[in-house]
Amino acid sequence: VKNKQEQEQAIKNIMxxxxxxxxxxxxDTLALVSxxxxxxxxxxxxxxxLDIIKKEARK
Amino acid sequence: MIITEIKxxxxxxxxxxxxxxxxxxxxxxxxxxxxxxxxGKTTILNAFYFCLYGDVTPxxxxxxxxxxxxxxxxxxxxxxxxxxxxxxxxxxxxxTAVRERLYKKTNGxxxxxxxxxxxxxxxxxxxxxxxxxxxxxxxxxxxxxNNLRGxxxxxxxxxxxLAKIDGRGEIKDAILNILGLTKLEYMKERFEELEKDxxxxxxxxxxxxxQDLNDRYEVKESQKIKKKDELAQVKASIKLASENIxxxxxxxxxxxxxxxxxxxxxxxxxxxxxxxxxxDIKKFNKEIINHATRNFKHSLVSFAFNDVFTYLExxxxxxxxxxxxxxxxxxxxxxxxxCICERELIEGEAPYEAVMRKRxxxxxxxxxxxxxxxxxxxxxxxxxxxxxxxxxxxxxxEIIGLEKxxxxxxxxxxxxxxxxxxxxxxxxxxxENEREQLDEDLKRYYKLxxxxxxxxxxxxxxxxxxxxxxxxxxxxGAQGKAVKQWRNNVLQLGQLNTEIHTYFIxxxxxxxxxxxxxxxxxxxxxxxxxxxxxxxxVLEITNxxxxxxxxxxxxxxxGQIASLAFIASxxxxxxxxxxxxxxxxxxxxxxxxxxxxxFGNLSAGHKQNVAREIGNLASQVIVVVSNEQWSASVxxxxxxxxxxxxxxxxGVIDDxxxxxxxxxxxxx
Numbered sequence: 001v002k003n004k005q006e007q008e009q010a011i012k013n014i015m016x017x018x019x020x021x022x023x024x025x026x027x028d029t030l031a032l033v034s035x036x037x038x039x040x041x042x043x044x045x046x047x048x049x050l051d052i053i054k055k056e057a058r059k
Numbered sequence: 060m061i062i063t064e065i066k067x068x069x070x071x072x073x074x075x076x077x078x079x080x081x082x083x084x085x086x087x088x089x090x091x092x093x094x095x096x097x098x099g100k101t102t103i104l105n106a107f108y109f110c111l112y113g114d115v116t117p118x119x120x121x122x123x124x125x126x127x128x129x130x131x132x133x134x135x136x137x138x139x140x141x142x143x144x145x146x147x148x149x150x151x152x153x154x155t156a157v158r159e160r161l162y163k164k165t166n167g168x169x170x171x172x173x174x175x176x177x178x179x180x181x182x183x184x185x186x187x188x189x190x191x192x193x194x195x196x197x198x199x200x201x202x203x204x205n206n207l208r209g210x211x212x213x214x215x216x217x218x219x220x221l222a223k224i225d226g227r228g229e230i231k232d233a234i235l236n237i238l239g240l241t242k243l244e245y246m247k248e249r250f251e252e253l254e255k256d257x258x259x260x261x262x263x264x265x266x267x268x269x270q271d272l273n274d275r276y277e278v279k280e281s282q283k284i285k286k287k288d289e290l291a292q293v294k295a296s297i298k299l300a301s302e303n304i305x306x307x308x309x310x311x312x313x314x315x316x317x318x319x320x321x322x323x324x325x326x327x328x329x330x331x332x333x334x335x336x337x338x339d340i341k342k343f344n345k346e347i348i349n350h351a352t353r354n355f356k357h358s359l360v361s362f363a364f365n366d367v368f369t370y371l372e373x374x375x376x377x378x379x380x381x382x383x384x385x386x387x388x389x390x391x392x393x394x395x396x397x398c399i400c401e402r403e404l405i406e407g408e409a410p411y412e413a414v415m416r417k418r419x420x421x422x423x424x425x426x427x428x429x430x431x432x433x434x435x436x437x438x439x440x441x442x443x444x445x446x447x448x449x450x451x452x453x454x455x456x457e458i459i460g461l462e463k464x465x466x467x468x469x470x471x472x473x474x475x476x477x478x479x480x481x482x483x484x485x486x487x488x489x490x491e492n493e494r495e496q497l498d499e500d501l502k503r504y505y506k507l508x509x510x511x512x513x514x515x516x517x518x519x520x521x522x523x524x525x526x527x528x529x530x531x532x533x534x535x536g537a538q539g540k541a542v543k544q545w546r547n548n549v550l551q552l553g554q555l556n557t558e559i560h561t562y563f564i565x566x567x568x569x570x571x572x573x574x575x576x577x578x579x580x581x582x583x584x585x586x587x588x589x590x591x592x593x594x595x596x597v598l599e600i601t602n603x604x605x606x607x608x609x610x611x612x613x614x615x616x617x618g619q620i621a622s623l624a625f626i627a628s629x630x631x632x633x634x635x636x637x638x639x640x641x642x643x644x645x646x647x648x649x650x651x652x653x654x655x656x657x658f659g660n661l662s663a664g665h666k667q668n669v670a671r672e673i674g675n676l677a678s679q680v681i682v683v684v685s686n687e688q689w690s691a692s693v694x695x696x697x698x699x700x701x702x703x704x705x706x707x708x709x710g711v712i713d714d715x716x717x718x719x720x721x722x723x724x725x726x727x
Contacts, residue, residue: 007566014558022551029552033246046253053548057541 021056028052060202061679062651063153064146067106069129069139071119072099074720079103079705083679087702092683092723094707099721100683104655107212110143110158112205113177113196125162125169128710128720133164138172149202150648153182155189156199203650207233210626211650215619215657231596233629234567243560250553255280257546258529264539269532276525283518290511297504300497307490307497319479319487326475329468336465338597340458347454354447364444368437371430385427389418526550567632568592574628575621581675582620582668590621598625620665626652627676634678649678658688667692674700 015023029049036045062081067073081090092103105115115121125141133139142159156179161172179195182188192198203211210233235241262273311323392398392414402410479491530550534543572592579590579600590600600621630650657673658666670693673680682697703725710720 010562010566011559014555014562017558018551018555022548022555025548025552026555029246030242033242033249042249042252046249046256049249049253049549050256050545053545056548057544 025053025056028056060147060149060651061649062145062147062653062681064144065103065106066144066146067102068143069126069141070106070109070143071102071124071126072719072721073102073723074126074128074710077721077723079723080703080725081679081681083702087700088677088679089674089697089700089702090679090681091697091701091704092681092707093686093689093704094683094721095709096685096687098707098709100655100685100707101214102721103683104212104214104653106143107145107653108208110145110156111199111203112208113158113175124160126720130162130169133162133169135164135167138163153184154192155180155182156195210629212653213626214655215623230592230598230625234564234571234596243556243563246556247553247560250549250556254526254546254549254553257542257549258526261529261534261539261542261546264534264536264542265529265532266535269529272525272529272532276522276529279518279522279525283515283522286511286515286518290508290515293504293508293511297501297508300501300504304494304497304501307494310490311487314484314487316482316484316487319482319484322475322478326472329472329475333465333468333472336461336468340461340465343454343458343461347451347458350447350450350454354443364437364440368434368441371434371437375430386418386421389414389421393418568594568596571625571628571632574631575624578624578627578672578676579621581672582624582665583617584662584664584668588617590624592625598622617665619661620669623657623669623676630677651679651681652677653681653683655683656688657682657684658693666690667696670696673697 015026029052032048032052033045061083064078064080066076066078068076079090079092083090092100094100102119105119109115125139129139129141138161140159140161142157144155144157146153146155148154158175158177160175162169163172177195179192179198180189181192183190235244258273258276262270265273308323308327311319314320393404396404398404398410398414404411404414476491479487482488530543530547534540575590575592575598587602588600590598593599598621600617630652633650634648657669661669673682674697705723705725707721707723710722
């Protein structure tokens with residue numbers, strides 16, 4: 001059985017297989033999806049994800 | 060979420076205000092509601108469904124929600140309401156959820172007025188004022204999503220289905236939901252859509268000569284959408300057919316004939332056994348494929364090995380390979396110019412030429428070594444081949460044995476079917492015909508489901524390959540390069556999302572498996588039984604017998620215990636998973652279990668064990684139980700954990716025609 005620390009470490013290991021840009025984008029997208037309300041449409045969420053990506057690209 | 064109060068007003072059997080106070084503590088976390096059959100036990104469970112999710116389950120219907128007595132008492136032109144209020148705490152905040160319907164009597168008829176209302180009020184801890192929560196449905200969905208409610212508010216007599224093969228979809232879905240993996244699936248879908256949008260955009264910046272790649276991708280994409288739609292339809296059909304079979308089975312189990320009930324019970328047991336045999340057959344088939352995949356080279360080259368070995372041995376017997384005479388020995392004779400037969404060896408003369416001919420066939424050390432190596436290798440490979448086939452036939456004979464068992468059980472099933480057909484009860488015959496058709500349909504749907512799953516997987520793989528090729532194409536202009544970069548980001552995000560998803564599924568299954576085993580052990584009757592959650596998310600009960608004879612004859616009670624163990628594991632997992640909040644719609648924390656008839660099908664031993672352990676299943680347990688299922692020993696086992704006990708009894712009214720109703724009183 002894996003405890004919390006082991007699980008967190010395993011997630012970190014998976015994240016570290018990807019570059020920093022992808023890691024940042026993933027965290028931001030997850031936060032966005034977590035905040036979405038019942039009224040958010042799939043299209044609007046898709047648009048917001050693309051905005052996050054564009055913003056990251058401009059950095 | 061901890062429930063503090065449930066108030067039913069004019070809700071089905073409950074006339075006026077009927078309130079149950081819970082207020083569990085760590086030591087005393089069980090609230091018991093007892094009553095005779097027909098007093099409204101099921102209504103209590105449905106009060107949760109109605110208040111929190113807006114529906115009820117048969118035999119209740121919302122059209123008859125207003126209590127009969129309240130209905131009769133309503134004067135012309137007056138209004139009344141039927142409602143359920145549930146007060147609860149969640150993450151140190153106090154809430155009250157209220158769902159209500161208003162009624163008015165006009166021209167002697169009582170009708171619902173306006174829409175049903177649903178509100179959740181949040182009590183401000185500082186001033187005690189309440190404010191209405193915006194989007195109450197969405198708010199409660201974030202506490203216990205509708206599709207998980209069956210794990211928190213359930214009929215104890217029916218949960219044994221989780222421990223049946225058909226429960227696996229439910230179990231996997233519950234795990235996905237409780238972990239919030241549905242959120243990861245939601246993200247996966249958005250990434251796929253976004254990737255599609257960007258691929259379309261990218262087309263504008265690619266050379267025309269490369270457009271066929273995009274076309275190929277789009278064709279695959281539309282094929283995938285079509286297959287997914289078909290799969291969704293097949294899944295819906297499976298669900299519907301299964302529900303109908305369950306309905307027919309419930310009818311047969313409760314019909315007036317004891318022989319029909321016994322037949323149906325036997326059919327359930329036999330069908331269950333066949334499913335388990337099928338599962339084992341699948342397991343062995345998988346094993347045989349794995350074995351062949353890992354070791355197939357042996358079987359592929361086995362004939363070549365035999366041919367080479369026979370050829371080499373033949374040559375050796377003929378003295379051709381390798382010769383007994385070594386090359387070095389001949390060279391020494393030539394050097395000494397004398398043969399072993401003492402003849403002189405002079406170049407050009409017959410003895411010399413004869414010795415030189417021998418030299419041509421003489422065994423060289425390299426050849427010797429090569430021969431030894433190759434024959435040793437072939438001998439070793441022949442042994443491996445032997446082991447390969449022994450193992451192969453070993454697994455194969457297991458499959459044959461299982462198929463024989465399956466045949467025997469299917470024959471028994473056919474006999475049961477004949478007995479049903481011979482029944483003189485018309486309704487039984489009618490249900491049997493319907494069931495036969497449903498069974499046929501289900502078989503067809505399952506085949507179709509498997510085929511569609513495989514097709515979708517195949518198309519997805521092809522799409523991934525084409526997608527990579529598209530990403531490697533040259534694009535024109537700065538905007539084209541930007542789009543290409545965005546698309547690459549989306550592809551990377553999708554990949555990361557998939558890896559995290561896979562990790563969580565595996566880890567959760569392993570952790571839940573461990574917990575299920577512990578909880579099952581605390582409640583089981585037979586020492587040698589073990590519950591586990593398999594790699595395929597099947598809740599399985601196995602025997603751990605020394606003789607290795609795994610006779611799994613699962614009783615309904617054991618299925619119920621295993622299902623309870625699963626639910627308890629899920630709830631305890633939810634309690635501890637608050638640190639994964641970011642991932643989950645299901646916020647984690649403390650949760651209640653509300654059980655109707657927890658002891659329904661249990662043997663005396665199991666009943667005792669469940670009564671003893673029930674308080675450990677969740678932070679709060681609300682048990683609704685019939686007097687018939689209640690006993691002194693059950694009470695004694697549960698007593699130390701009970702915080703309140705309520706009795707439901709028939710309300711006394713002068714005129715029974717006015718409508719029956721239930722009174723709920725707290726026991727001292």
